[in-house]
Amino acid sequence: MTITSRLRMIFAVVIGIGLVAAAIWAIGAARTEAGAEADRERPVATPQRVFTDDGQTVLRIDAATLARSGIVTAPLAASEAAATVPVFATVVDTARLTDLANAWAVGAAQVSAAQARASASKASLARTRLLYADAQNASLAQLQAAQATYAADQAGANAAHVQAETALASARQEFGPALRPGSALVDAIVSRRSLLLQVALPPDAGTPPPTLIVEGDGGVRVPARLVGAAARADPRVPGRGAYYVVPGTSGLVPGMSVTAQLATGANSQGTTIAAAAVVNWQGKTWIYRRRPDGAFVRVPVSTEQRDAAGNYIVHDLPPGTRAAIQGAQLLLSEELRSQAPTESDGD
Numbered sequence: 001m002t003i004t005s006r007l008r009m010i011f012a013v014v015i016g017i018g019l020v021a022a023a024i025w026a027i028g029a030a031r032t033e034a035g036a037e038a039d040r041e042r043p044v045a046t047p048q049r050v051f052t053d054d055g056q057t058v059l060r061i062d063a064a065t066l067a068r069s070g071i072v073t074a075p076l077a078a079s080e081a082a083a084t085v086p087v088f089a090t091v092v093d094t095a096r097l098t099d100l101a102n103a104w105a106v107g108a109a110q111v112s113a114a115q116a117r118a119s120a121s122k123a124s125l126a127r128t129r130l131l132y133a134d135a136q137n138a139s140l141a142q143l144q145a146a147q148a149t150y151a152a153d154q155a156g157a158n159a160a161h162v163q164a165e166t167a168l169a170s171a172r173q174e175f176g177p178a179l180r181p182g183s184a185l186v187d188a189i190v191s192r193r194s195l196l197l198q199v200a201l202p203p204d205a206g207t208p209p210p211t212l213i214v215e216g217d218g219g220v221r222v223p224a225r226l227v228g229a230a231a232r233a234d235p236r237v238p239g240r241g242a243y244y245v246v247p248g249t250s251g252l253v254p255g256m257s258v259t260a261q262l263a264t265g266a267n268s269q270g271t272t273i274a275a276a277a278v279v280n281w282q283g284k285t286w287i288y289r290r291r292p293d294g295a296f297v298r299v300p301v302s303t304e305q306r307d308a309a310g311n312y313i314v315h316d317l318p319p320g321t322r323a324a325i326q327g328a329q330l331l332l333s334e335e336l337r338s339q340a341p342t343e344s345d346g347d
Contacts, residue, residue: 107164
């Protein structure tokens with residue numbers, strides 16, 4: 001066998017070995033990809049965090065998950081805020097007050113114009129009388145015409161004054177003396193820079209406080225300033241009524257029912273709970289208390305009383321109780337997710 005033939009044989013063997021190795025690598029790569037695809041399609045196991053302990057539903061979450069989720073716990077502080085009771089109010093529809101304010105404005109403008117005409121005709125009458133008395137430089141007909149003009153102008157001024165006074169009297173009867181058409185307060189209400197509220201006060205509430213914190217839908221909290229006693233009762237709002245005003249930018253709208261916190265004059269010792277720590281479910285309010293063993297348990301709290309900062313003051317939890325002050329909604333979602341049926345449940 002020649003050298004050339006031997007080289008060709010060796011080259012062919014090398015190529016064959018390379019092809020076999022490539023085929024083996026391709027098969028291994030395909031198997032690896034298939035395994036990875038199967039791993040990707042395999043459901044990710046979710047660690048169990050919700051358990052039943054002595055009849056209670058508890059959540060056990062490790063420290064790393066708490067930190068990653070932003071769930072923060074802290075002991076609840078004691079509070080000695082002024083005791084309050086919730087009172088109900090409604091945002092008044094002031095269309096009628098707007099009509100009366102417009103009627104008064106028209107009447108006041110007519111009064112000014114009529115008085116100006118009456119003043120001019122009165123001066124003209126005085127000149128005509130002098131001319132008539134001075135050798136009859138003015139005729140009797142001119143004198144009588146000046147008298148008639150002045151009488152008509154004076155009557156017009158009186159009529160305009162009556163119209164303006166009628167609007168004032170109607171506003172006083174329907175809205176009380178504090179809401180006087182033409183005042184800066186009524187102008188602000190008519191232009192919607194301020195909104196009028198009628199607050200229902202208990203019979204034993206005493207003098208209405210100068211300010212209240214009003215709570216609307218969606219957690220809206222706005223300060224309200226006292227105007228005065230309401231002129232009439234609102235059948236939708238039982239109790240002795242008082243008018244308050246809130247800024248027009250508060251997000252409230254006429255006809256809306258809201259709640260205000262009325263101070264009772266006494267201090268109330270309790271426990272402060274930030275609004276972020278409270279969750280709502282099934283028509284109740286709850287917080288997540290952390291037990292000494294680290295587990296979370298959902299407990300109901302009363303949220304009828306709040307302080308000036310918007311925190312809840314409760315009396316059914318002692319100060320120092322450790323609770324989730326941030327991330328409570330995440331805990332509720334985790335608890336409810338554990339109660340949802342899985343796909344296997346329907347098989």
